[in-house]
Amino acid sequence: MLIDEETxxxxxxxxxxxxxxxxxxxxxxxxxxxxxxxxxxKVPSLxxxxxxxxxxxxxxxxxxxxxxxxxxxxxxxxxxLAREVPGGKVMVxxxxxxxxxxxxxxxxxxxxxxxxxxxLHFLATRLVAAGHKPILFVGGRTKDDLLALxxxxxxxxxxRTATNDGSAGAKGFVTxxxxxxxxxxxxxxxxxxxxxCGPDGLLKAVAQRAVGTGRPGWISMDRHMVCGVGGCFACIxxxxxxxxxxxxxxxxxxxxxxxxxxxxx
Amino acid sequence: xxxxxxxxxxxMRTPVATxxxxxxxxxxxxxxxxxxxxxxVTVKGVRLDPWPGNPMPRHVEVVGGLVNAIGLQGPGVEAFxxxxxxxxxxxxxxxxxxxNVPPMIVNIWGGSVEEYAAVAKxxxxxxxxxxxxxxxxxxNVSCPNVKExxxxxxxxxxxxxxxxxxxxxxxxxxxxxxxxxxxxxxRPYVAACEAGGADALALINTIPAMVIDIETRRxxxxxxxxxxxxRCVHPVAVKAVYDVHRCTKLxxxxxxxxxxxxxxxxxxxxxxxxxxxxxxTFTDPGAAARxxxxxxxxxxxxxxxxxxxxxxxxxxx
Numbered sequence: 001m002l003i004d005e006e007t008x009x010x011x012x013x014x015x016x017x018x019x020x021x022x023x024x025x026x027x028x029x030x031x032x033x034x035x036x037x038x039x040x041x042k043v044p045s046l047x048x049x050x051x052x053x054x055x056x057x058x059x060x061x062x063x064x065x066x067x068x069x070x071x072x073x074x075x076x077x078x079x080x081l082a083r084e085v086p087g088g089k090v091m092v093x094x095x096x097x098x099x100x101x102x103x104x105x106x107x108x109x110x111x112x113x114x115x116x117x118x119x120l121h122f123l124a125t126r127l128v129a130a131g132h133k134p135i136l137f138v139g140g141r142t143k144d145d146l147l148a149l150x151x152x153x154x155x156x157x158x159x160r161t162a163t164n165d166g167s168a169g170a171k172g173f174v175t176x177x178x179x180x181x182x183x184x185x186x187x188x189x190x191x192x193x194x195x196x197c198g199p200d201g202l203l204k205a206v207a208q209r210a211v212g213t214g215r216p217g218w219i220s221m222d223r224h225m226v227c228g229v230g231g232c233f234a235c236i237x238x239x240x241x242x243x244x245x246x247x248x249x250x251x252x253x254x255x256x257x258x259x260x261x262x263x264x265x
Numbered sequence: 266x267x268x269x270x271x272x273x274x275x276x277m278r279t280p281v282a283t284x285x286x287x288x289x290x291x292x293x294x295x296x297x298x299x300x301x302x303x304x305x306v307t308v309k310g311v312r313l314d315p316w317p318g319n320p321m322p323r324h325v326e327v328v329g330g331l332v333n334a335i336g337l338q339g340p341g342v343e344a345f346x347x348x349x350x351x352x353x354x355x356x357x358x359x360x361x362x363x364x365n366v367p368p369m370i371v372n373i374w375g376g377s378v379e380e381y382a383a384v385a386k387x388x389x390x391x392x393x394x395x396x397x398x399x400x401x402x403x404x405n406v407s408c409p410n411v412k413e414x415x416x417x418x419x420x421x422x423x424x425x426x427x428x429x430x431x432x433x434x435x436x437x438x439x440x441x442x443x444x445x446x447x448x449x450x451x452r453p454y455v456a457a458c459e460a461g462g463a464d465a466l467a468l469i470n471t472i473p474a475m476v477i478d479i480e481t482r483r484x485x486x487x488x489x490x491x492x493x494x495x496r497c498v499h500p501v502a503v504k505a506v507y508d509v510h511r512c513t514k515l516x517x518x519x520x521x522x523x524x525x526x527x528x529x530x531x532x533x534x535x536x537x538x539x540x541x542x543x544x545x546t547f548t549d550p551g552a553a554a555r556x557x558x559x560x561x562x563x564x565x566x567x568x569x570x571x572x573x574x575x576x577x578x579x580x581x582x
Contacts, residue, residue, distance in 0.1 A: 001295060004297040048524070051331065229294060231547075232324075234333065248338055
């Protein structure tokens with residue numbers, strides 16, 4: 001059941017250069033959201049017919065009644081949203097889509113690129129609460145793209161970083177420290193599951209590793225969306241059905257999280 | 266206050282429906298919209314066999330509107346009847362009660378006259394099952410995004426009459442024909458729909474449109490071109506409804522940039538019996554219910570006892 005909640009901005013702060021944390025008081029959504037789901041936000045200062053903007057949920061705290069999204073300022077919608085201040089009202093639609101399964105077998109390996117760490121943070125809060133010890137692998141072009149590391153560290157998550165320019169962590173790609181961990185797990189025979197969100201190139205690389213190791217991989221796809229609820233068919237992704245047929249799944253309702261083995265790249 | 270209308274045999278509780286292509290197969294907005302305020306829901310276009318639709322990107326936002334080229338993706342009529350129709354009834358009834366499941370207008374299309382008729386025949390059978398929500402068929406003969414997706418049928422009045430007549434022969438349900446706005450003169454098309462046996466007309470479909478990325482010098486949409494909808498098309502819809510109403514007695518289901526009650530009332534004054542809310546739902550999922558409530562408020566303020574008394578009452582002198 002959808003909730004279109006009138007929320008109040010509690011805080012709106014920088015999450016890095018060009019990135020923001022938006023925290024809203026949204027008690028209904030905070031109680032209903034699950035990791036990997038997203039919300040559809042009506043940007044108040046855009047023209048009244050402007051489409052909503054979809055954002056992954058960084059955190060949902062049922063006790064505090066707050067929902068946090070982390071976003072990058074990429075266009076006129078996010079630029080307008082970034083000017084909103086605490087106390088303002090924002091319509092937020094959710095909970096949307098199918099998120100990450102949290103009944104993880106083995107070590108959760110979370111792989112994020114840029115603001116793709118947002119849903120992984122929400123996931124980490126629930127995994128940690130369930131007694132798991134997740135490892136976060138996070139990459140970016142420079143250290144400025146490594147976001148919210150302190151928030152993961154505060155949860156007790158083991159964070160391993162890589163940047164293309166070597167300004168933080170290992171120089172190279174996030175798949176480098178990930179591959180090191182996969183080799184170690186193969187040697188010890190440890191079970192694991194992969195969870196990822198980020199640019200398509202990263203998603204594909206992680207999906208290949210899940211399929212290659214025969215372990216579950218959960219891929220969160222980032223797509224431009226219109227309705228966010230399955231009404232318009234604008235955000236499709238080719239997905240393999242159990243019978244081998246391929247169909248155009250709607251990322252918003254059939255995803256945004258898909259099993260790695262089902263995605264047709 | 267009587268908000269009920271009769272759209273060519275389809276009894277609607279309020280004069281507000283949802284528009285095809287913006288409302289999935291019906292249950293998608295449960296929770297965010299009060300379905301009890303809807304006169305009908307119109308579902309995504311259905312053809313005989315599954316259809317993959319167009320390549321991505323399928324949409325681009327423009328100021329005041331949206332250009333889309335979804336390309337009529339769908340599961341085919343059999344899966345629609347077997348899964349989507351019962352799922353609609355169950356989901357909406359569970360949330361709002363069995364008395365508040367709006368009748369479903371099924372939008373159909375095809376690649377041939379025979380296919381249109383075959384889809385209509387299957388829907389006719391499905392509608393005969395006790396408890397079926399299927400209340401009407403809306404023929405799409407005007408989609409700008411699929412070559413054989415009806416547009417060709419809607420451009421030639423002789424072909425249009427043939428396909429409407431074929432569907433008429435296959436279905437007893439109220440038959441609505443959805444027209445394109447981009448014709449120089451509606452009269453031959455309206456006449457073809459009347460001769461073919463249509464019960465009502467729907468207008469407007471999206472307006473052919475295109476957006477180019479000036480950095481890459483390539484069209485933005487995967488299909489290169491698309492259809493424009495949203496607030497900016499509303500005056501085009503008002504003019505189209507006004508013109509069509511003056512040349513036919515067929516009731517009109519009007520859509521095109523309905524965001525507020527005033528948009529709907531304009532269309533009703535121009536000649537519409539009912540309106541459909543489409544692109545507005547993307548921005549405000551509760552828009553259709555808000556429009557219905559606003560129409561009731563308008564009627565109250567203007568001493569109008571029944572909304573049907575407003576149809577086509579614009580002063581033209």
